[in-house]
Amino acid sequence: MVDDKLRTPGAVRDAERWTAHNYHPLPVVISSAEGAWLTDVDGRRYLDFLAGYSALNFGHRHPQLIAAAHAQLDRLTLTSRAFIHDQFADFCRELAELCGKDLVLPMNTGAEAVETGIKVARKWGYQVKGVPAGQANIVVAEGNFHGRTTTIVSFSTDEDARADFGPYTPGFTVVPYGDLAALTAAIDENTVAVLLEPIQGEQGVVVPPEGYLPGVRQVCTERDVLFIADEIQSGLGRTGATFACDHEGVVPDMYLLGKALGGGIVPVSAVAANADVLGVLKPGQHGSTFGGNPLACAVATEVVRLLATGEFQRRSAELGERLRAGLEGLVGKGLVEVRARGLWAGLDIDPALMSGREACERLAARGVLAKDTHGSTIRLAPPLVITEEEIDLAVTQLAEVLAA
Template structure:
């Protein structure tokens, strides 16, 4: 056994350091704003990586949670609950699909999608046992289980966590020809993010999603869209795939599906695909629990109105326009889709984390990724004036960093 001489985090000495949080301790939240333990307010421009799409403590979602807390919260899937079918029905309608397999976290949804694709490959497509392969994209982020990090190309995610599961072929993101070249008779699925979030809000070229859909149809391969961050309104449409009028065989959903209150995820597909999973082959004690289903049902009802998708589109255009004006003034590139933006910081003035810390000091919360990039993904309830204020704080931080 080895020991470490590093000093523990003085603020959270008993919390394992699997994260390096920014130096702020949040105690309260409402709408697009949070308050720290000292009473200082911050504009939340991250929304828990899109998990808080509807703002902190949205009254409709809190009411749904409180009502269900007074009834029952957990039965396990050993029994039916009166909340699960209404949730599954509305979510299936939103996705224009037939079946919903509920889980808890995004990574669980991805693992469920992988198992479903392999079972479909063996039981429907006729791939020989243990030969199924899934095409993924380089730069991906689908979670942190050992299977998932095994097909990541991020050394921080992979190092010291092997050996990894076989069966994955990584190709360049945004390149339809690379997907085509990787397809073999043993390929059962193409698993991609319609927009790569953790990579820095990487938006693929026009036609990429349509090209994948066409290839999958031609070669009898499943198209699995990881919409855990991009879906449920974030990109200015219900799903990022809607931007190219593409419907995948399986949607992987999470984050915003729990309304920022409880973890809720789901795999959604038609019976001919998702129906390959048999009783006892996959499950979760908490997946589809009555509390989660009640909250998820209300989330989907809110999305059915289209109001939040429209806000994300209009406010996203407004935010992007404001940020584009800062290119050349400490920013080298801005990538935006809906109310989701990746901002590359000029290395001459600091790292993404440097800028995130300075924004924190000015009351704006963002998060860095991959060294030079910061992401903005505010709750969809944010106001235009609040976005303007956040951009002004960024401008001031950049000006100060440039000297």
């Protein structure tokens, strides 16, 4: 891909030499970025069509977010939750208002938000619903991706994520995604929650059938079960709305948020729910040294303020239609299927042509960075600051890869 006189090959070799091989990155070594563009150590530029798995919804180094980080770095970065700092209340209040919920519990990573949601749901089940001790169960979906902790991979159906990490945590029932009848049948008197991605990201941007999410909402209400929406990838503007649930007018009992909440600067996650749910936690029962730290709160508050204007949701919806139209024009020309909502798309490439990995390598050679998943599927998730011209450029490059 590159001339041996350039810096990239050596940097790739060093990375492979000194790190555990839990990732298989493309042989691109990034040194700087701005907006929707990345520059490698050899000065070549790439259009970012992954956006850090939606962690960079507002692009690289968004000026408002960078300014907030710089200002906070000069004042205070960490206190732990042993004390209250002056950024904490504003962040929690503004995020709670964005979500339409009473309370927010800040953490760091998406997986921590999911683990928090699981713990809260179980405690709610025992203390509020009256489930017998140790009997709580949570219904989840096949093809899910909620993180990689031991508990979370216990209910994964992806063998790469799950195999050889047992013994597994009990208390989960897996049903087919999008099958409301199967989900309803799986709920029993000890079910405390249904945990779902409103759109499955890792699975290839799988959008559920119309009516599925409202159906889940209804059955959870009828059966006294919490509906937990993992909006870590799908939320905060990615799909053309603040939350993916908004497309069908669904309000879950609990939002799990992360990725874009940190503005691509610091890891920030959060759980948002009403007081009758999050209020079951008491001091000492859950926490995090870094969760809700001043730097994280300063940046995340600016993220919430960007979303409060509605600008990024509108951009995602409008530009997403352009992206979808361009991609659908390639169906039958190398693409088998396109699934998209907002600026988020999953593409199934004809496996007779190439794998998803091959497609991403060829796109990288043409200056567009994307990520494969599950064989011949690739995901596209450009920053919401992308332009029409940049979308057209990426679609053109994909068309040429498929034609070649």
